Amino acid sequence: MRFVAARAVHAVATLLLVVTLAFVVLEMLPGDPAGIAEDPSLGPAEQARLRAALGLDQPPARRYATFLAHALQGDLGVSISRHRPVRDVLAAALGPTVQLAGSALVLSVLLGWLIGTQAASRPGGLAERAVRTLLPAVDAVPPFWLGLVAILLFAWRLGWLPAGHLASPTPPETWTALLVDRLRHLVLPVCVLAIPGTAPVARHQWSAMRRELRRPWVRAALANGVARGRVVWLRGTRAALLPLIALVGLGLPALVGGAVVVEVVFAWPGLGRVHQSALLARDIPLVLGGLVCVSGAVVAGRLLADLLSAWADPRLRRPGGGAR
Amino acid sequence: MHGDDPRARTVRRRRTRPGDRTIRFRGAAPLFVVLLLALVPGCGSRSGTAPSDEQAPGRGGTLVVAVRVAPDAANPYVARTHASLELANRTLPRLFAEILPATEDGRVELRPELVVDWTVDPDRRRVELTLRDDARWSDGQPVTCADLAFTLAAQKDPDLAWAGAEYKQAIESVECPEPHRAVYRFSRPTPYTLMDVNDIHVLPRSIADVPRAEWRRTDWAARLPAAGPFRIAAWRDGAEVVLERNDAYWGAPELPRIDRIVLRAVPETTTLLTQLLAGEVQFASGLDPASARRLEREPAIAVLRRPGWNYVYLGWNTIDPEAYRAWRRGREAACRRAGQDACPDPPAEIARLAREHPHPLFGDARVRRAITLGIDRRQLVDAHLLGAASVPPSPILAPLPEHDPALEPWPYDPDRARRELQEAGWLDRDGDGWLERDGRVARFTVYVHAGNRLRRDVALSIKRQLADLGLDMRIEPVESAAFYARLFGRQMDAWIARWRVSARVDMTELFGEAACGTGGANFGCFVDDEAATLAAQARETTDAERRHALWHAWERRFREQQPYTLLFRADLFAAARREVHGIETSQANDALAGVESWWLASQATASGR
Numbered sequence: 001m002r003f004v005a006a007r008a009v010h011a012v013a014t015l016l017l018v019v020t021l022a023f024v025v026l027e028m029l030p031g032d033p034a035g036i037a038e039d040p041s042l043g044p045a046e047q048a049r050l051r052a053a054l055g056l057d058q059p060p061a062r063r064y065a066t067f068l069a070h071a072l073q074g075d076l077g078v079s080i081s082r083h084r085p086v087r088d089v090l091a092a093a094l095g096p097t098v099q100l101a102g103s104a105l106v107l108s109v110l111l112g113w114l115i116g117t118q119a120a121s122r123p124g125g126l127a128e129r130a131v132r133t134l135l136p137a138v139d140a141v142p143p144f145w146l147g148l149v150a151i152l153l154f155a156w157r158l159g160w161l162p163a164g165h166l167a168s169p170t171p172p173e174t175w176t177a178l179l180v181d182r183l184r185h186l187v188l189p190v191c192v193l194a195i196p197g198t199a200p201v202a203r204h205q206w207s208a209m210r211r212e213l214r215r216p217w218v219r220a221a222l223a224n225g226v227a228r229g230r231v232v233w234l235r236g237t238r239a240a241l242l243p244l245i246a247l248v249g250l251g252l253p254a255l256v257g258g259a260v261v262v263e264v265v266f267a268w269p270g271l272g273r274v275h276q277s278a279l280l281a282r283d284i285p286l287v288l289g290g291l292v293c294v295s296g297a298v299v300a301g302r303l304l305a306d307l308l309s310a311w312a313d314p315r316l317r318r319p320g321g322g323a324r
Numbered sequence: 325m326h327g328d329d330p331r332a333r334t335v336r337r338r339r340t341r342p343g344d345r346t347i348r349f350r351g352a353a354p355l356f357v358v359l360l361l362a363l364v365p366g367c368g369s370r371s372g373t374a375p376s377d378e379q380a381p382g383r384g385g386t387l388v389v390a391v392r393v394a395p396d397a398a399n400p401y402v403a404r405t406h407a408s409l410e411l412a413n414r415t416l417p418r419l420f421a422e423i424l425p426a427t428e429d430g431r432v433e434l435r436p437e438l439v440v441d442w443t444v445d446p447d448r449r450r451v452e453l454t455l456r457d458d459a460r461w462s463d464g465q466p467v468t469c470a471d472l473a474f475t476l477a478a479q480k481d482p483d484l485a486w487a488g489a490e491y492k493q494a495i496e497s498v499e500c501p502e503p504h505r506a507v508y509r510f511s512r513p514t515p516y517t518l519m520d521v522n523d524i525h526v527l528p529r530s531i532a533d534v535p536r537a538e539w540r541r542t543d544w545a546a547r548l549p550a551a552g553p554f555r556i557a558a559w560r561d562g563a564e565v566v567l568e569r570n571d572a573y574w575g576a577p578e579l580p581r582i583d584r585i586v587l588r589a590v591p592e593t594t595t596l597l598t599q600l601l602a603g604e605v606q607f608a609s610g611l612d613p614a615s616a617r618r619l620e621r622e623p624a625i626a627v628l629r630r631p632g633w634n635y636v637y638l639g640w641n642t643i644d645p646e647a648y649r650a651w652r653r654g655r656e657a658a659c660r661r662a663g664q665d666a667c668p669d670p671p672a673e674i675a676r677l678a679r680e681h682p683h684p685l686f687g688d689a690r691v692r693r694a695i696t697l698g699i700d701r702r703q704l705v706d707a708h709l710l711g712a713a714s715v716p717p718s719p720i721l722a723p724l725p726e727h728d729p730a731l732e733p734w735p736y737d738p739d740r741a742r743r744e745l746q747e748a749g750w751l752d753r754d755g756d757g758w759l760e761r762d763g764r765v766a767r768f769t770v771y772v773h774a775g776n777r778l779r780r781d782v783a784l785s786i787k788r789q790l791a792d793l794g795l796d797m798r799i800e801p802v803e804s805a806a807f808y809a810r811l812f813g814r815q816m817d818a819w820i821a822r823w824r825v826s827a828r829v830d831m832t833e834l835f836g837e838a839a840c841g842t843g844g845a846n847f848g849c850f851v852d853d854e855a856a857t858l859a860a861q862a863r864e865t866t867d868a869e870r871r872h873a874l875w876h877a878w879e880r881r882f883r884e885q886q887p888y889t890l891l892f893r894a895d896l897f898a899a900a901r902r903e904v905h906g907i908e909t910s911q912a913n914d915a916l917a918g919v920e921s922w923w924l925a926s927q928a929t930a931s932g933r
Contacts, residue, residue: 029805078541081404082561083397088543092561148594156598163598166563169388169586267590269563277393277562281404282805 007306011299018295019288023067026284027060067288076292077285081278086289089274094293096166097270101259103186104193109248111194112201113237119202120209121232131206139199147192147265154188161188164267189266193259204247209237242312249305252298385924386584387904389916390596390608394562394589398544400525401478401486409524411587413914414567415550416525417459417467420518424827424913426630428723432827434518438467438526448513448866451521455504460572461528461549469500474529483537491520491828513866516828526551553580553920564588573920580920581906600625600899606924607907609898609915612778613712616897625899630912632896634824635716636779637888638695638770638786640686641816641848643674647681648814671841678840678849684761685768686818686848692886693734694744698793699786700736705892708782713892718879719823719831721893725868726829728876731883733890741793752794759794767796768817771810774801779820782891811847819847820891824913829875832859835887850887 076086155163260272278286545559554567659667839846862874909918
């Protein structure tokens with residue numbers, strides 16, 4: 001319980017730090033916080049009225065305090081560029097991002113686990129060659145480039161999959177057709193986001209499994225007649241689970257970062273695109289709200305990874321222990 | 325790139341044979357070959373057969389339109405994006421549709437929409453309109469003169485701070501002698517009386533219960549009834565807006581012919597082109613020349629080209645930056661002493677600085693003219709815009725009647741440019757290749773938007789050309805907010821930017837002394853008594869012929885003085901799949917203009933593939 005409380009306090013402090021830093025950086029940027037000054041047709045009096053209407057006439061410290069006080073009550077303010085409550089804008093974008101990033105996370109972990117385990121269990125085989133040579137190259141591919149190639153190949157050239165968006169403009173009439181339509185739209189962005197994430201998972205799983213498979217208990221189990229597949233895929237995997245959990249926790253920020261790029265390429269209406277457009281519009285309430293949302297998800301993911309690690313390895317629950 | 329190489333066409337045809345579709349993924353090599361082929365433009369497009377233009381207009385279907393930036397608000401008086409204005413053109417009524425000419429001999433047209441009859445009194449102080457009596461809002465209420473009065477009150481309300489409020493200041497009142505008759509009274513005659521009445525959309529008085537100070541925080545998509553051909557059916561923030569035919573529209577049931585329009589935000593160019601080629605999107609505007617040229621080779625795509633109603637220019641700061649900084653320090657100290665939070669630049673003071681402390685380079689018209697003469701703008705257009713632009717001689721664009729068609733842009737003449745620079749005292753005295761005067765090297769920095777690749781590339785070409793004259797031009801790409809902060813803070817020697825042009829000509833907004841201060845658009849504070857007098861007379865002259873003559877004279881002065889070097893007026897491109905008919909009504913300033921009369925040849929295409 002103490003362990004959980006300590007981790008939770010750490011997570012909240014991280015979140016607060018991120019939001020504070022973001023606010024300070026946004027304030028330091030040159031230009032008008034709401035881009036009002038970018039409209040030269042507005043006179044000084046009109047600009048002043050607009051600033052007052054948007055609450056931008058207050059000093060930054062007061063605006064920050066107000067933002068925090070309201071945020072604690074679940075009110076993230078009103079978006080300057082979208083004229084709607086930030087909460088509503090984020091709520092609409094959260095679902096698509098969770099679909100995209102969540103599916104990509106599951107896919108990359110599953111693929112990485114399969115490839116890594118297979119590579120460790122059959123040294124010199126195709127999977128190990130892939131882990132040693134192909135996957136590092138895949139890891140280095142920028143999601144932006146990969147996305148464009150995927151669109152050109154699978155959407156235009158082959159015509160197998162749609163090039164972007166969440167669903168077709170004309171929704172299918174039956175429930176199953178709707179599901180298929182959603183899945184078809186999900187395939188390309190999820191694969192593009194998942195493929196670079198597969199490489200580190202596979203590498204770590206390969207390394208951890210190689211270590212596990214050299215331990216005496218594996219030889220003992222095999223000598224006692226336990227099937228090799230059972231030893232490798234069940235017992236070995238459980239033993240190699242700890243670094244995998246830590247890796248997934250550490251990889252969450254990269255996944256969210258990659259999602260921003262993938263959302264732009266695939267015109268996916270998620271948090272990444274909201275964030276990008278808010279930054280370009282200098283929409284501070286929306287940028288901060290988005291940051292609270294994204295960093296909250298990342299911090300929660302890390303917290304979950306820490307807790308899972310502690311569950312998998314009781315030694316980490318002792319004082320002085322920490323997730324590796 | 326294949327270009328027009330006939331061998332390339334052969335390759336293209338061969339690859340589109342059905343048998344060639346089979347790809348075997350045996351090992352990595354074939355995959356990479358496929359990836360490479362997929363990246364080569366022009367190879368194996370999925371083009372279809374264009375339907376015959378002789379088909380009778382069809383009805384129904386969904387038109388999918390790609391936009392770079394999604395509309396940000398359904399209410400055009402609080403919207404910040406052009407997409408929102410185009411959306412409002414479909415959903416809200418206008419008195420007239422303002423049609424900008426698409427050809428050299430065209431003219432601005434105000435096409436009646438809500439208005440059936442109108443009279444403008446000879447003294448231009450009274451305009452009487454008769455409205456259609458069959459126009460209704462989607463909530464069932466009729467569109468009446470009361471809506472016009474409500475709209476004018478909102479437009480002039482300081483709490484709303486609408487950017488176009490200035491054009492309404494001369495309108496004193498709207499009287500409603502009958503529900504469908506409106507009388508506008510002006511406090512003074514203005515040259516563009518009907519345009520002043522017209523701008524922009526009519527709002528329903530049913531939204532009067534929303535305080536105007538709250539308009540920027542209101543979700544209008546769900547609140548605002550429609551009276552245009554379409555109404556908003558779904559608003560997916562930043563991603564998609566779905567419009568459905570408005571049965572309350574006065575043109576119904578004949579118009580609109582299309583049932584639904586889906587506006588989808590596609591920010592990435594490659595994605596947009598692919599969606600257009602694959603049939604997921606059927607219409608897109610705002611295409612760059614390279615994309616348009618690429619699409620012109622596709623039989624399934626029709627490309628529309630229109631002269632743009634905007635121009636890109638190189639602007640000059642005419643005030644010595646050091647003098648301005650010193651003055652500004654003093655001004656801020658005075659504001660602090662007076663306890664004033666806001667400390668704007670008074671226009672008269674800035675104009676005085678421009679006269680008394682001119683910029684070492686750009687305070688001299690000869691230098692500005694020399695730079696215009698030293699830039700081969702036609703070459704810029706050919707190299708960076710593939711020829712799809714013109715070089716305008718004046719910011720009053722052709723074929724507006726205020727523009728003098730006989731006026732020619734300065735030619736590319738580096739010899740004359742050198743002579744002008746010599747006359748201004750700029751000489752290469754130490755033989756290092758750079759001009760000097762009074763111990764100062766002819767060096768300056770041009771600021772460009774970091775995200776605008778075209779302007780960055782153009783700036784690079786200009787840098788090379790000006791280096792031949794001995795001018796050392798530096799380029800500073802900066803992010804948009806920082807760009808404007810520097811521009812308004814007069815911390816720039818020069819900058820590249822763009823203005824969108826309207827049919828209402830008033831150059832005092834850009835080059836008048838009153839626009840030199842904070843909030844004005846005369847960023848470089850160009851002051852010239854002759855040009856100012858001509859512009860002041862022209863903006864107050866209601867006699868069209870005399871007004872045009874005054875603007876022609878102003879243009880000649882502009883040409884001599886060169887407060888801007890006008891770089892180019894880029895053509896605008898839109899593209900549609902061939903199944904979309906009627907797109908000829910599309911306008912440069914409103915790509916979906918006339919969409920209510922468009923129709924789709926095959927409704928099956930609406931769902932994508």
